[in-house]
Amino acid sequence: MKDQAQTLRRIVNGGDKSPQVISVTSGKGGVGKTTVVTNMAIILASLGKKVLVFDADLGLANIDVMLGLTPRFNIKHVLEGQCRLEDVILEGPLGIKIIPASSGVQELAELSHEQQLTIVNTLDYFDDELDYMLLDTGAGISRNVMYFNTAAQRIVVVVTPEPTSITDAYALIKVLRTKHGIKRFDLIINNVLSAGEGNEVAKKLMMVCDRFLGDVALDMLGSLPHDSSIPECIRAQKAFVGVKPAGEAARRLTGIVKRLEQAAPVHSSGNIQFFFKRLLLTQGKVMNHAGHSVSGSY
């Protein structure tokens, strides 16, 4: 049995390893976040990376469904003491680990102190090291979406060429900039008819951010083509990069993943424990209490 004090100390100190925590988010729903996260995870795993996907989206098309997996437990069961975090984690293709969505996810933002410690105490599970943690957030500017985005080291905004998707992406970036001080974002333009169209959309969003928000940097990671086989893959509960690895969408997403890999994390510090620390222990009183617990009852 591992020493919980050691775990908590590591959490409080920020830990010594630094996998990247990347959220994939959007202003408008249905633009392809879950598709991007699922396939990105598989590409990263095929490059030999250890990946954990945290499905923080309560929408209908969840990652476990996309991959044909059936969760037995969810975060709520952990909070109720019915199982440990590792019992919730599903194993996907190529060893990808998945924390499936559940109603418990929404409540992570409002956990009692006792519940926060329940989650924190399960973090030994992550000792076996991860290179990436991908968060599939819901769409929009709800508290839950902001909560996960602000805990991530990089924020990838998925946008499609639809005008409403662009304006909603701007609204999301604006809230993250003005209310949470986040200045850098990565962009993936999905469902484009040509790479040129993708670049145009990115340019439009950059212009409007430049004009109204000033010091916001948007990095264009690339675009993904509209491909009618993608919804077919989802219906078949398979990742498109597995079904058509040589297709244009898979090639473009591989390029995007490689660009993400080359880029330094936006927020320099952080690891999985650090992520959970930020996620769960951000309220001042809880943080102090947890700090106190390190030298006290732990």
Ligand SMILES: Nc1ncnc2c1ncn2[C@@H]1O[C@H](COP(=O)(O)OP(=O)(O)OP(=O)(O)O)[C@@H](O)[C@H]1O
């Ligand atoms: N490049 C693409 N070409 C064609 N269809 C696509 C493409 N990307 C996504 N889709 C389709 O769009 C639909 C929505 O995708 P997805 O569920 O990934 O979006 P989402 O942003 O996660 O949605 P939500 O906001 O509801 O969680 C799916 O049916 C998917 O197959």
Ligand SMILES: [Mg+2]
């Ligand atoms: Mg989704």
